[in-house]
Amino acid sequence: MSSDHLTEMIVFGALFLLVSGMGFVAARWRRPGDMDSLDEWGLGGRSFGGWITWFLLGGDLYTAYTFVAVPALVFGAGAAGFYAVPYTIVMYPIVFLVLIRLWSVSHVHGFVTPADFVRARFGSPTLALAVAVTGIVATMPYIALQLVGIEAVLKSMGVHGHWPIVIAFVVLAAYTYQSGLRAPALIAFVKDVLIYLVIIVAVLYIPTKLGGWGDIFDSAQAKFAKSPAPNDGILLDGTNQLNYAMLALGSALALFLYPHSVTGVLASRNRDVIKRNMAALPAYSLVLGLIALLGLMAIDAGVKPVVTDGKPDTNTVVPLLFDKMFPDWFAGVAFAAVGIGALVPAAIMSIAAANLFTRNIYKEYLRPDATEKQEATVSKLVSLVVKVGAVACILLLDPEFSIDLQLIGGVIILQTLPSVALGLVTRWFHRGALLAGWAAGMAAGLWMLYEVPNPAKGKEHFGGSAYKLGDLGLDTKMTVYVGMLALAVNLAVAAAGTLVCRAARLADGVDATRPDDYLADASDPKVKPIELAGST
Numbered sequence: 001m002s003s004d005h006l007t008e009m010i011v012f013g014a015l016f017l018l019v020s021g022m023g024f025v026a027a028r029w030r031r032p033g034d035m036d037s038l039d040e041w042g043l044g045g046r047s048f049g050g051w052i053t054w055f056l057l058g059g060d061l062y063t064a065y066t067f068v069a070v071p072a073l074v075f076g077a078g079a080a081g082f083y084a085v086p087y088t089i090v091m092y093p094i095v096f097l098v099l100i101r102l103w104s105v106s107h108v109h110g111f112v113t114p115a116d117f118v119r120a121r122f123g124s125p126t127l128a129l130a131v132a133v134t135g136i137v138a139t140m141p142y143i144a145l146q147l148v149g150i151e152a153v154l155k156s157m158g159v160h161g162h163w164p165i166v167i168a169f170v171v172l173a174a175y176t177y178q179s180g181l182r183a184p185a186l187i188a189f190v191k192d193v194l195i196y197l198v199i200i201v202a203v204l205y206i207p208t209k210l211g212g213w214g215d216i217f218d219s220a221q222a223k224f225a226k227s228p229a230p231n232d233g234i235l236l237d238g239t240n241q242l243n244y245a246m247l248a249l250g251s252a253l254a255l256f257l258y259p260h261s262v263t264g265v266l267a268s269r270n271r272d273v274i275k276r277n278m279a280a281l282p283a284y285s286l287v288l289g290l291i292a293l294l295g296l297m298a299i300d301a302g303v304k305p306v307v308t309d310g311k312p313d314t315n316t317v318v319p320l321l322f323d324k325m326f327p328d329w330f331a332g333v334a335f336a337a338v339g340i341g342a343l344v345p346a347a348i349m350s351i352a353a354a355n356l357f358t359r360n361i362y363k364e365y366l367r368p369d370a371t372e373k374q375e376a377t378v379s380k381l382v383s384l385v386v387k388v389g390a391v392a393c394i395l396l397l398d399p400e401f402s403i404d405l406q407l408i409g410g411v412i413i414l415q416t417l418p419s420v421a422l423g424l425v426t427r428w429f430h431r432g433a434l435l436a437g438w439a440a441g442m443a444a445g446l447w448m449l450y451e452v453p454n455p456a457k458g459k460e461h462f463g464g465s466a467y468k469l470g471d472l473g474l475d476t477k478m479t480v481y482v483g484m485l486a487l488a489v490n491l492a493v494a495a496a497g498t499l500v501c502r503a504a505r506l507a508d509g510v511d512a513t514r515p516d517d518y519l520a521d522a523s524d525p526k527v528k529p530i531e532l533a534g535s536t
Helices: 003-028 048-063 064-077 079-109 114-122 125-156 163-179 182-210 213-225 242-254 259-266 272-280 285-301 316-327 328-366 372-397 403-420 431-451 482-503 515-519
Strands: 306-308 309-314 466-468 479-481
Touching: 003 125, 003 182, 003 328, 048 182, 048 259, 064 079, 064 316, 064 328, 079 114, 079 242, 079 272, 079 285, 079 515, 114 125, 114 242, 114 328, 114 403, 125 163, 125 213, 125 259, 125 306, 125 316, 125 328, 125 372, 125 431, 125 479, 125 515, 163 328, 182 213, 182 285, 182 316, 182 328, 213 242, 213 285, 213 479, 242 403, 242 431, 242 479, 259 328, 259 372, 285 316, 309 466, 316 328, 328 515, 403 431, 403 482, 431 482, 466 482, 479 482
Parallel strands: none
Antiparallel strands: 306 309, 466 479
């Protein structure tokens, strides 16, 4: 650790300790009679209003992926990194009506996870198990991305090694265990204020020091013109436009399939809260576009990524830009904003994954007679295990761009779309066909991810999420997002399988929901989970 970063370390440490303290205090914020139920520990009592939900969903969806991974991708790959802007724009109209229906049916039946809904809708505990396991596996690399963001900040201050991740893990685990969803909900207020402050200052202050936006774009164009990869640049070309579009669409479809996104929605007080937030959350997209431009600013500022084990770590470019351009004290504030921006979603993600295990594995298969207190206890313990899995993702996958951690998770979670998202609007699919489609999509997606290399790090497998269509026998140099190809396989098998099952008159599961369940609001009486039919 260098003394040159002492002021930054003090400011960063003070703010980090402040929000960690808030995480522990949150156990007393709006505290119910007891926290020994998933409704209270895992969903905050399903009582959050408009403002709390705004900050919770913002803290949930705009993560270290936003503040570290997107600018790092723009810095290294140019225009392709801006895919995150259109995906957040098209996402909200897509999910607006679907999420309202999910909230209503979950309110009526007491569902805590998307797998709970699938269990009731299709009468299949096996399909629900597949959805639950998929959600847990997809969430781990997403949590890992948050921890990578914290590590990148500390590297920029001269702190190296994976031990900072262990510290972050311990702090996060401790206040999540004690306070549940109330902790990230309370911290999200501070996180968003800091992020908005840092980004507004950055886009107004840094360009004036670099000579203006014209110089910034000229420097970026000059860098990409010399790049050994001819597709890189500040504009897309014919080889990467399809991948860009499919990546944006696939990411939009995937985001609200993640269990942590569903958790934020189900914690809302009523349908109107969700409607207002879905209408207002696109405002974050403006900030996201500005954040992406930090990657181009880093090019003009001559930022050189921190070298770890002889390899440049592109995840450090934004923290290094802040370190170079801001006064030490404000750089410390910016570092804290990134670190806190990683802690909030990591907490929500670990809670959501733990709820999936508890409701759809532990209670379904291991302890059907588990009490609410036992469920809450198991969820608390599993939330710790999930964080360990996230650290393992960092150590084992080691992608060039941390954003690949999120994109790999997206490929996996997209395979639950037919059961969860389409299941909210239609009961046409047969449960057996959905399970077959899920298996086919997962197999195809993981195989394609395995086949994608990363030449920059000498990795032959799991090097990214852009699959070459030429490898499928097509005469083209275009690439496409693996997630959309795998989803196409999934949907094709599910549709064909449904027709076969219907023709063969195979028994289907019983739908335990009713049409009016999808329109229920907070004024309607809440019904406890009903007995679910089916054993497939």
